[in-house]
Amino acid sequence: MGDLFAWLLFFFVLIALLAIVVYQLMCLADLEFDYINPYDSASRINKTVMPEFITQGILSVLYLISGHWFMSLLSVPYLYYNVRLYTRRQHLIDVTEIFNLLNWEKKQRLFKLGYLIFLLFLSLFWMIWSALEEDEHDF
Structure with missing residues (x-):
């Protein structure tokens, strides 16, 4: 049961990271x-950078x-x-410099968004896997 709760925690942390990157x-x-x-x-984005990190x-x-x-x-x-x-x-x-770096900043965050979505799907897969494994052991 602890493994399932761990995956659930990872899932919600990844959702929080996704929300921060989408806001940026x-x-x-x-x-x-x-x-x-x-x-x-710039001030709105800079306020969310450290919480993201x-x-x-x-x-x-x-x-x-x-x-x-x-x-x-995978998270390293x-x-x-x-x-x-x-x-x-x-x-x-x-x-x-925000206008000069606008395209780079958008690409950087889109890459982060894609990477986080990949980690989210993997986390979701492992969460379902561990739930089914625990359900299998209960019978």
């Missing part, structure tokens, strides 16, 4: 279509602690990319 993409789309000014868009780090640690090595290995590239951005101080969007 919406802010960038609003900026692109001139619904919002660059300062507001921390949530991804917590997810990777949870995978390690619970012994799900395969999922832990995303975690490495976030750590690399943070150590190079490239994790925040500069208001003065």
Whole structure:
């Protein structure tokens, strides 16, 4: 039963990460279509960057602690990319350069979104697998 709850927790953490990345993409789309000014868009995105990084780090640690090595290995590239951005101080969007980097920022977040959706489907698969396995042992 504990394994099922672990997968359920992973699922909800991944949903939270997806929500953060989609919010960032919406802010960038609003900026692109001139619904919002660059300062507001950059400040909204920058407020969500650190929670995204921390949530991804917590997810990777949870995978390690619970012994799900395969999922832990799959989450390492995303975690490495976030750590690399943070150590190079490239994790925040500069208001003065936001229009020059708009396409790059959108591509970066779309790639993150695709990667998170892939992890979400794998997590969903393993959650169903563990539920069926526990149901099989009950009989």
